[in-house]
Amino acid sequence: MAREQSYIVGAYEHPTRKAPDKSVVQLHAECAAGALADAGLTKDDVDGYFSAGDERGFRAPPIVDFLNLKVRHCDFTDIGGSAPLQHIAHAAQAIAAGKCNVALVTLAGRPRTALVQPPPDVTEPDLLWEWPLRTSLLDSYALCARRHMHEYGTTSEQLAWIKVAASHHAQHNQYAMLPQVVTTEDVLASPMISEPLHRLDCCVISDGGGAVVVARPEIAKSLKRPRVKVIGAGESIQGQSAGRVELTASAARQSGAIAFAEAGVKPSDIRYASIYDSFTITVLIALEDLGFCKKGEGGRFVADGNLISGIGRLPFNTDGGGLCSNHPAMRGGITKVIEAVRQLRGEAHPAVQVNDCSLALAHGTGWLMGARHSCATLILERE
Structure with a gap:
């Protein structure tokens, strides 16, 4: 971790607590749009994407395609409820390593509307x-x-x-x-x-989600939002x-x-x-x-x-x-x-x-x- 090489420049929490009319990927998209708007950036500025398996079958290529992102670095590591914090740390490390400039981290789900418990994988x-x-x-x-x-x-x-x-x-x-x-x-x-x-x-137990945008210092300092290192x-x-x-x-x-x-x-x-x-x-x-x-x-x-x-x-x-x-x-x-x-x-x-x-x-x-x-x-x- 390089102390001065990453800033959180955008953050957004979805206001929805029950979303019977939205899909999980739609919630991801709305959270992403909200965080980018908060930062003063657009999806075209994003070249790194981080998320976890928020629902069964959730994979990187479909969600990146759905969000219409062009990324050169992504991370779908899943360690449960702490994954978004790990993703922000990994985004900061990727930025410090020159792998990306603007990283988007999203999380979304609908357990309140559609609580589905998948069958256990007894091979675990x-x-x-x-x-x-x-x-x-x-x-x-x-x-x-x-x-x-x-x-x-x-x-x-x-x-x-x-x-x-x-x-x-x-x-x-x-x-x-x-x-x-x-x-x-x-x-x-x-x-x-x-x-x-x-x-x-x-x-x-709630539906909804949230998103965070992490950026390198030069970009963060060009924006008009308060900077969080x-x-x-x-x-x-x-x-x-x-x-x-x-x-x-x-x-x-x-x-x-x-x-x-x-x-x-x-x-x-x-x-x-x-x-x-x-x-x-x-x-x-x-x-x-x-x-x-x-x-x-x-x-x-x-x-x-x-x-x-x-x-x-x-x-x-x-x-x-x-x-x-x-x-x-x-x-x-x-x-x-x-x-x-x-x-x-x-x-x-x-x-x-x-x-x-x-x-x-x-x-x-x-x-x-x-x-x-x-x-x-x-x-x-x-x-």
């Missing part, structure tokens, strides 16, 4: 053994939450504070699926879905280590350490954090592993409004995040970057805008924490 090494046990994504995260409670005394009320903070921010987002403010009592009173996780500990990036995958499973730790330990080292900053320097929030426990473990607090102290760190903008010491997910606003394609990484860009530009809602937000972190988690998962971390700076 994990599913061959696990599918008969019907291990689910929700159960895997619930297992992490229960183990964290067992080892560190974390409580359901502490986890609930993460949802409370997200709801305080979502009330100011006109597109949020769940804009109402909730209390810890509301979270604990919601139905138990997989013990110890309640319904309000879980993210929304990518100054650090890390990625990692954590598995079950041949049976030595770590339920209370994540790949964020590696991805965060790499990103902070490249950026030359510390967690205490971060003014705003976008943290992947598929479940409340996802946030708590990520905050610990990224170094915002010590392992086992996440419950105390998130309690009493510490994540609420204007109140707490670390404002997070000021759009409402996946817990309240949007989790497009069940891969919410792109929205984490978009809200971080809004904060750095000073374009977040005035009620949640962080004062003098010059340094932000965006972090994504993909696949199943507690089994095998990915993490990707970006450090972004306002120029």
Whole structure:
């Protein structure tokens, strides 16, 4: 990663949360058009394209052709919900290497309208053994939450504070699926879905998507938009280590350490954090592993409004995040970057805008924490 060789110059989040009248590729196209318009560029300026397999059969040639792009570099790496953050890092690396000048990153999906679960591919090494046990994504995260409670005394009320903070921010987002403010009592009173996780500990399911444009410095400085530099990036995958499973730790330990080292900053320097929030426990473990607090102290760190903008010491997910606003394609990484860009530009809602937000972190988690998962971390700076 070259500190000065890539900028995020355009960002767009699709306002749709349910799209029965749109295809996935149409959502990609609308997100791409929105991000390019935000940057002041056109599709003809794009020579690099990055995306992941947002639906079954999604492949590079058809989508590049549908968007009518002429690219000389592309990347369709799929590591789940953290893929968009990895794509931005890969785009920055490609720009630094001279492979492209303007990179477009898109994500889109329609799981709320057409939730289709493909049949399992039992040739995959994990599913061959696990599918008969019907291990689910929700159960895997619930297992992490229960183990964290067992080892560190974390409580359901502490986890609930993460949802409370997200709801305080979502009330100011006109597109949020769940804009109402909730209390810890509301979270604990919601139905138990997989013990110890309640319904309000879980993210929304939404259609929609988003896009980001990354450009080399000469192009970024010729545009009229505020410039956001990518100054650090890390990625990692954590598995079950041949049976030595770590339920209370994540790949964020590696991805965060790499990103902070490249950026030359510390967690205490971060003014705003976008943290992947598929479940409340996802946030708590990520905050610990990224170094915002010590392992086992996440419950105390998130309690009493510490994540609420204007109140707490670390404002997070000021759009409402996946817990309240949007989790497009069940891969919410792109929205984490978009809200971080809004904060750095000073374009977040005035009620949640962080004062003098010059340094932000965006972090994504993909696949199943507690089994095998990915993490990707970006450090972004306002120029």
